[in-house]
Amino acid sequence: MSVTTLTMHLLNGLAYGMLLFMIAAGLSIIFGLMNVVNLAHGTFYLAGVYIAYYFIGRQFGFWLSMLLSIIVVAILGVLMEKLLLERVYGKELEQVLLTFGLSFIFADVVKWIWGTSPLTLPVPSGLDVSADLGFMIFPAYRIFVILVGCMLAVLLWYMENKTRVGAMIRAGVDDRDMLSALGINIKVVFTCIFAFGAGLAGLSGVLGGPIMGMYVGIDSEILISSLVIVVIGGLGTWKGAFIGAIMVGVVDTLGRVLFPSFTMAMIFAIMIVVLLIKPNGLFGRGAHA
Amino acid sequence: MKNRPLWLNLVLLVVLAVMPLLLSSYGLKLGSEVLIMAIFVMSLGLIIGFAGLVSLGHAAFFGAGAYTVTLIGDHLNNTYVLLLAAILVSGILAFISGLLFIRSSGAYFLMITLAFGQMLYAIAYKMEDITGGVDGKPVLATFDLGFGAIDSRLTFYYVTAVAFAASYFLLRVFISSPLGKSVRGIKENESRMTALGYNTRNYKLVVYTLSGMMAGFAGGLYSYFNEYISPDLLNWMFSGQALIMVIVGGVGTLLGPAIGAGFFVILQNYISSYTERWPIIMGLIFVAIVLYGRGGIIHIVSLIWNLLFRRKNRDQNMQHKEGTGIDSSKSGTSV
Known part of the structure; x- marks a missing residue:
């Protein structure tokens, strides 16, 4: 494998990692703060990409469709949290079953409406070119995705560390009861975080559409990778999700080229090693594990 | 803990034995499927209800058993050896994975077992030369216990009935043994058991391995039953279905998960014939x-039972009022 091919795979891996980061970040915060393992989080990705497909088909254009899709998915998240999840807080097994059942329902609804054949989103105009990086040619859209991911990481890092909301979230991950004792309306915080996580996953779906395409089953693929990322990175931290997502994205992409049968095994091995050394994940806080 | 009356076990055996008189040929096939699933779901019910280990990757062991029988069965057609190999392979898999995972608990354990199952799924899916990939693989081995190949549905039903009854009594003996009692003690209060000097991880590992072996046994039987296997047997969807069967039946009981399996398999068969x-x-x-x-079918059944026969058992009735019983499956309800 030449240096150029390797760089290309690395960049592809990085782009995939950024998509995973957007999902894992939401999953990680929802898990860390609300103690909910949201098995329907891949569903938000799925919903995001298919809803964008719907709007693009109605001539809304890529960017407006993306915005609309994110809004719809966030509303879906609010409804899910308010109508269903709220009733089972603190009951781990029930949450798992509830979100698992919801992922079944949504996957089948998507199958019902759009069928099982894979579809894809068009690359937005302006980005459907190849960029000359000097030493190699690379699709501009993927570079765009990498940039969006990095910007989002910086934004989330800033939010987490420098703003009042971030302080609330950090405090909540460490001690939920104390947060509500301080007079913060924890219900509102939960709903907002859940909607935010859902919206992020929806964004990831739309951005991933032109790269990964869409098909029923991508929701669980994405979900499993994100869960592994959360375990590797540690729960409740965006930094962990970022580093974990890049690791998984790159290993997954390189693995598909080098040893296709054992990609998942590689990723899994990384997770086991991390867990053996640091049971709370690389950047995890608290003693949840 | 009360001891279950002996006659309940006898009723179970009689029901299993006379069922074929009431069933059509298709019903017999369904009955075998229910019993195989019941063994699998019971094994999951064991680790959830008695050791507090909620796994979302239990299909890994079922699938490992099924693949063992199928893959080795291509070269060696001996039912005893194949089923033993299925139990052994999934047992080893459960032991090694348990060794690594049991450090974690709760949601972490769930996510790790889920990822583990998906890893096996991905391997079975990708290694097309050996496993047949997504298309799966026909099972060539024939079921033969030494009296000629068993191919009638009735005989195979009795084979699965015996397998189920044996698994059930094995588990019953296990949970009332000192080892089983320690495990339940750990589930109820791990720090107390640690303080009493128990190495709780080892106890959990024993249960986990036993459960994996039983799931592998069910998987092995399944490949004989279905004569075809595919990676779906390892998928987390399947693990999740088994999990819901445990919940539907009733956590913390032995027979509950088996009843949940029956309920689900029959319902799925019925509904699938009407709609996709x-x-x-x-x-x-x-x-x-x-x-x-509210704690699954078995709790509802025993509630009705108590109402009908006015058996005053305040402890049990108290429990029915205590939420769903999913998390709070304490002792006292072992049907």
Whole structure:
């Protein structure tokens, strides 16, 4: 494998990692703060990409469709949290079953409406070119995705560390009861975080559409990778999700080229090693594990 | 803990024995499927209800058993050896994975077992030369216990009935043994058991391995039953279905998960013949059970039983009022 091919795979891996980061970040915060393992989080990705497909088909254009899709998915998240999840807080097994059942329902609804054949989103105009990086040619859209991911990481890092909301979230991950004792309306915080996580996953779906395409089953693929990322990175931290997502994205992409049968095994091995050394994940806080 | 009356076990055996008189040929096939699933779901019920280990990757062991029988069965057609190999392979797999995972608990354990199952799924899916990949693989081995190949549905039904009864009594003996009692003690209060000098991890590992072996046994039987296997047997969807069967039946009981398996397999068969939208219906059942279920079918049955026969058992009645019983499956309800 030449240096150029390797760089290309690395960049592809990085782009995939950024998509995973957007999902894992939401999953990680929802898990860390609300103690909910949201098995329907891949569903938000799925919903995001298919809803964008719907709007693009109605001539809304890529960017407006993306915005609309994110809004719809966030509303879906609010409804899910308010109508269903709220009733089972603190009951781990029930949450798992509830979100698992919801992922079944949504996957089948998507199958019902759009069928099982894979579809894809068009690359937005302006980005459907190849960029000359000097030493190699690379699709501009993927570079765009990498940039969006990095910007989002910086934004989330800033939010987490420098703003009042971030302080609330950090405090909540460490001690939920104390947060509500301080007079913060924890219900509102939960709903907002859940909607935010859902919206992020929806964004990831739309951005991933032109790269990964869409098909029923991508929701669980994405979900499993994100869960592994959360375990590797540690729960409740965006930094962990970022580093974990890049690791998984790159290993997954390189693995598909080098040893296709054992990609998942590689990723899994990384997770086991991390867990053996640091049971709370690389950047995890608290003693949840 | 009360001891279950002996006659209940006898009733179980009699029901299993006379069932074929009431069933059509198709019903017999369904009955075998229910019993195989019941063994699998019971093995999951064991680690959830008695050791507090909620796994979302239990299909890994079922699938490992099924693949063992199928893959080795291509070269060696001996039912005893193949089933033993299935038990052994899944047992080793459960032991090694348990060794690594049992450090974690709760949601972490769930996510790790889920990822583990998906890893095996991905391997079976990708290694097409050996496993047949996504298309799966026909099972060439024939079921033969030394009296000629068993191919009638009735005989195979009795084979699965015996396998189920044996698994059930094995588990019954296990949970009332000192080892089983220690495990339940750990589930109820791990720090107390640690303080008493128990190495709780080792106890959990024993249960986990036993459970994996039983799941592998069920998987081995399944490949004989279905004569075809595919990676779906390892998928987390399958693990999740087994999990809901445990919940539907009743956590913390032995027979509950088996009843949940029966309920689900029959329901799926019935509904699938009318509509392709089974996943939606199943999802709705999940949601309904979580929101309105009160500890599973077996609790409802025993509640009705108590009402009908006015057996005063305040402890049990108290428990029925205590939420869903999913998390709070303490002792006292071992049907």
